[in-house]
Amino acid sequence: MSRPVTSQHDQYTIQHYPAKLFPWESNPYIFRLSSILTWAVWTCYLSAQAIVIHHMDKTSAAVQWSFWAGWFAEIFLSSNEFVHGMHIICQLLRSAKVGLRPHYRLLHNEAPTIDVIIPCCGEAVDIVVNTVAAAAGQDYPASELRVIVLDDAGDDQLQRAIERLNLTGQLGPEILYRSRKVDGIVMSHFKAGNLRYGIEQTATMGGGEFIAVIDADMIAAVDWLRRMVPHFILDSTLAMLNQPQHYYNVPKNDLLAEQAEFDLWFTIFEPLNDRVGEAMCQGSGFLVRRSALEDIGGWPLAHTGEDVMCSLKLLFKGWKLGYVREYLQHGLTPGSLGARLKQKTRWAADILEFIRTYGFYLTTTTLGALAHRDLTSLPITLGLIILPTAFLAAALSPNTTTITSDQFYMIRTLLLLTFITRKLNDYVVYRHLGLTRLSNYQSLNLWCAPFAAINYIRALLPNAVTPSFFITGTFTSAINERSRKKRAKLAQRLLSSCVPMYLAYVLCSSAIMAWCLWRLDTSQKATASSRTGNICILMLPGPVVTLATCIWKAFVPVLYMIAPPNVPEWKELLERDSKGVLRPKRQTQSLMDPSGSEKDDGGLRLWWDTLEMSVLLCCLWRS
Numbered sequence: 001m002s003r004p005v006t007s008q009h010d011q012y013t014i015q016h017y018p019a020k021l022f023p024w025e026s027n028p029y030i031f032r033l034s035s036i037l038t039w040a041v042w043t044c045y046l047s048a049q050a051i052v053i054h055h056m057d058k059t060s061a062a063v064q065w066s067f068w069a070g071w072f073a074e075i076f077l078s079s080n081e082f083v084h085g086m087h088i089i090c091q092l093l094r095s096a097k098v099g100l101r102p103h104y105r106l107l108h109n110e111a112p113t114i115d116v117i118i119p120c121c122g123e124a125v126d127i128v129v130n131t132v133a134a135a136a137g138q139d140y141p142a143s144e145l146r147v148i149v150l151d152d153a154g155d156d157q158l159q160r161a162i163e164r165l166n167l168t169g170q171l172g173p174e175i176l177y178r179s180r181k182v183d184g185i186v187m188s189h190f191k192a193g194n195l196r197y198g199i200e201q202t203a204t205m206g207g208g209e210f211i212a213v214i215d216a217d218m219i220a221a222v223d224w225l226r227r228m229v230p231h232f233i234l235d236s237t238l239a240m241l242n243q244p245q246h247y248y249n250v251p252k253n254d255l256l257a258e259q260a261e262f263d264l265w266f267t268i269f270e271p272l273n274d275r276v277g278e279a280m281c282q283g284s285g286f287l288v289r290r291s292a293l294e295d296i297g298g299w300p301l302a303h304t305g306e307d308v309m310c311s312l313k314l315l316f317k318g319w320k321l322g323y324v325r326e327y328l329q330h331g332l333t334p335g336s337l338g339a340r341l342k343q344k345t346r347w348a349a350d351i352l353e354f355i356r357t358y359g360f361y362l363t364t365t366t367l368g369a370l371a372h373r374d375l376t377s378l379p380i381t382l383g384l385i386i387l388p389t390a391f392l393a394a395a396l397s398p399n400t401t402t403i404t405s406d407q408f409y410m411i412r413t414l415l416l417l418t419f420i421t422r423k424l425n426d427y428v429v430y431r432h433l434g435l436t437r438l439s440n441y442q443s444l445n446l447w448c449a450p451f452a453a454i455n456y457i458r459a460l461l462p463n464a465v466t467p468s469f470f471i472t473g474t475f476t477s478a479i480n481e482r483s484r485k486k487r488a489k490l491a492q493r494l495l496s497s498c499v500p501m502y503l504a505y506v507l508c509s510s511a512i513m514a515w516c517l518w519r520l521d522t523s524q525k526a527t528a529s530s531r532t533g534n535i536c537i538l539m540l541p542g543p544v545v546t547l548a549t550c551i552w553k554a555f556v557p558v559l560y561m562i563a564p565p566n567v568p569e570w571k572e573l574l575e576r577d578s579k580g581v582l583r584p585k586r587q588t589q590s591l592m593d594p595s596g597s598e599k600d601d602g603g604l605r606l607w608w609d610t611l612e613m614s615v616l617l618c619c620l621w622r623s
Helices: 028-055 061-077 079-094 125-136 156-168 190-204 224-234 260-275 290-295 306-316 337-364 366-375 377-396 405-430 435-447 449-460 490-494 499-526 541-562 603-621
Strands: 005-009 012-017 103-107 114-120 145-151 174-178 210-213 238-242 286-289 320-323 329-331 401-404 534-537 574-576 582-584
Touching: 012 224, 028 061, 028 079, 028 405, 061 079, 061 377, 061 401, 061 541, 079 260, 079 366, 079 377, 079 405, 103 224, 114 125, 114 190, 114 224, 125 145, 125 156, 145 156, 145 190, 156 174, 174 190, 190 210, 190 290, 190 306, 210 224, 210 290, 224 238, 224 286, 238 306, 260 320, 260 405, 260 435, 286 290, 290 306, 306 320, 306 337, 337 366, 337 449, 337 541, 366 377, 377 435, 377 449, 377 499, 377 541, 401 405, 405 435, 405 534, 405 541, 435 449, 435 541, 490 499, 490 541, 499 541
Parallel strands: 114 145, 114 210, 145 174, 238 320
Antiparallel strands: 005 012, 012 103, 210 286, 238 286, 401 534, 574 582
């Protein structure tokens, strides 16, 4: 990296560092071309398949229906990746000539005033106290900093701990405890109501120029504020600045994509959104200009998704939203399969809240495009149902159908080309994340889809219940699957967190596919001599490969419960600094490394790609 440059802006001294590029930013044309080519080939393959199905032998309506069902299922199950790709292409076109955001650091003791707010509600007291100590122990002038704990649980033990921490004075800034009183008539609005209350409280005490918010289980880096504040000083139109989130208790290989999902967002989508001033608030570690909040009438009230709701309000008022590619906070993941499912369904509730509030106007922003990506859980769930049903219908039908050798070879060639281009695109676009972690993220989108889809469907029903806020930090696993000493036995683990549903899907779909392939083999032997030049089929090869992929991805939660990771208790992953604050032993570099937040073991991805290629080749050349 080049040597930093120092400049003076009014009374503030700021150090400048050039932006650190991710691999895809070094070659944006290859990045864009790869995405466009991949989805162009995919479209050609589906079009050719539709033509073949339309012109094939129609002796059996059931067989004909199963082919169309398989075709639609392929589209539905690729919808998430397709929306992903289209969003990347559109954002690259929008931001092609926009420069990258540099890194900054505020020097010396001249600094603007900041109120750091830590909302909590029932999290473990020692976790919250450590978060408060890290926020108060900033390398920032103590006279310009104030820390406020907003406790919606009204925990007396936490209040006493915060008061003791404040009385010692060893961390420097003032530390306050506040707990609002909500009667039975007024809605609390959960975290949003708590934040609004806290911001109003700081205004009565002579509010700081900026407001910083960090979650109760996040540990702020020592120079968190010094690295964030200069962006506001240099750009008066910037309302909010966001940063990535790193989790120090993520197990090796990250099978549930707890970190991989965030790294995908923070290394591709947020840098792209930042180029056009539309970076989404992620709810923790952000700074917001107080005057910008006042411009939109204060922190918005919402049952869930209050961070994105605030982003949208600021955006529609003409303010810019920024993002720094620096790891300045380290926190705890939910830590179990059950909590991960709860977290994903809560995010689905967020999307519903945004659509209810903004409707069509949401689609005009990059945030709206990502809402569409999350809504793909509906077609994915439909595809998961349709595909094995189509195979079952084909297996039960007494008839088969034929296509010409030329048609089969055309489909075979296009399918193989589609497979290769998608694998190459994964490497070009996502290799900095690690391909194993990318596979885990792609699997997550499939096995979590039914839960999100159920949430969306419930919301459409009459008298739908307003979604409630779920605090991941308070979720405890009854089976303790990540504790080597405390975890439940295998049988109990396999009967928890909807694992039986996944196991049933894997077994039933595998049996149906095997039956269908056996029937095809029998039919081909019986008609080998009488149908020269034609190929007897029960299902085109594409849906066979797709169903095999679905079976593997749906098996991930089962695999996780069979061989759960061993994760130490949170304190065992931390060590004390000079001020007594517990900080992660496994910290990332402050400036985001292009490889993402964690090293990736590519062995699992290599094994899966080999298996997937074997299934593909078997389907293509068996005839």
